[in-house]
Amino acid sequence: MNNAATPAREVRINLFGGFRQFHDQPAISIEIERSATVATLRGRIAELFEDDANARALLKASAFATDRRVLGEDEGIPADEELALLPPVCGG
């Protein structure tokens, strides 16, 4: 919801790994209040997957990150940076 104190902005979240099977595009764009935290964003994405329990379970185990670092749950959404949704990792 837009309001004067915390106008909304669009955030792009790039998808990786197992999330590629739950969405037909490589990224999700969400309009969210500028004061929103990572936890808020997680809740908004959960709404997109409300009919898919597997996607919501993967979301719960996943982290949000910028190109530089993984974000904490209580952090605000960085301005002017694309985000990434990172499922549990398994390189090698």
Add this chain to the structure above:
Amino acid sequence: MTRMNIHVGTTDQPLDAAAALEFCAAPGHGAVDLFIGRVRDFNQGKPVLGVSYDLHEALCRNVFRELAEETVAQWGSDTRLWLTHRHGRLDVGEASVIAAASSPHRDEAFRACRQLVEQMKHRAPIWKQEHYTDGDSEWVQGHALCSHG
């Protein structure tokens, strides 16, 4: 991404073990440890045809750099380190990751190389999708990067 004694990177091209050994060569280093991770043909009871690796390139390079700097801090400032990971579709037998560490003596080289590989598996934003002989494919479960409830 190369800085003095550290080289890290990601690529969709075949990995080069000889380049890793050459980078880690130094006159005062009597030990070089080389690790090559390769795609194997069997996992959790299912025959595997190949693996598709997905990674977040920018974050991956930053995490690799961070892991390498931690490893150098742990095992000595003159330790030389190489870490590269491949992405895209790989067949059985192809190398997915190469790590190398060199130091004056073998103990530090062994430990530094192992630390680099283990931390990479737990912290680097890399995912793999296995392709099986029956035509099925599955994303492999991994280690969560987050600590929220």
